[in-house]
Amino acid sequence: MTPLTTRVRGGFWLPILVLAVPWGQELIDQLVFGGQWNLPMEPGGSFLGVLTAPFSHAGFAHLVSNSLWFLPLSWLVLLQGRRDYLAVWLGVYLMAIPVWLFWPYGSHGLSGVVYGLLGYLLLVGWLEKRVGSLLLSVFALLSYGALLPSLLPFLSPPGVSWIGHLSGFAGGVLAAFAVHKEST
Template sequence: MTAPFSHGGFGHLLANSLTFLPLSWLVLLRGRGDYLAVWLGVYAAAIPVWLLWPVGSHGLSGVVYGLLGYLLLIGWLERRILSLVLSLAVLLTYAGILPSLLPIFSPPGVSWIGHLSGFVGGMLAAWAMARQKLPDPRV
């Protein structure tokens, strides 16, 4: 549970922070509830990895990918122009880190499964938040 707060050195912490801070800021612009939802989604998606994956991982990158997954999906779910522009801008800016969601593109020693579970957790958070904000069609 403390994996996001442990790092393998200053370089690891710096690399994660340079992506974590702007993505966190973008999600926080949408609201504290959205930010909390991403963290909860990342932790929920990480539980099977923690229980079943034979090698542990640490670092903030799972949360980084959760923030990224949330920001990429929320625009398409809400279908509002500002949300779509945000999703597109995030895609264009951070597309280069998406291949590390797959084991064949992840360097040795990098937890692709941690990245993927974080990304899925962020997408779950986007789905939950978009669903919560949609008007009730029965009204």
């Protein structure tokens, strides 16, 4: 078995297991709490909100939308390795802290992680300068580049946390730099 095959097989279930958490939360929220049990990251709220925000959504439409981006981007990052995947999550959480501390609005959902995964994928190929990683970055840009306008406040739809997207993207970029630095 090739190293790539091992990584693909070993990482396939990880994003699905991660995704089970927000789906379970949303099911409980809708069935038991009538859609009122959200776990957002709120200004002045508990630090726990930073940790729970990616797993809380404003209904099934929000969750489905994030899930459709989250799974393929997760699998693409996992082609680089589990360490890289963990680095993206840590980067996203790290960059969410200033938003929690200083941004006047709350937010929640996996979209920050989605943008973190995308930020990582767009940068890692250019840092590593390996054919496989470069192809991964180009593929991510061509396949998911349409998400990039939502990083800007004037191009983001009303009610969508562009700052959550931007901080998540910055977390992914930070992860790409950290992983690259560690491997050189």
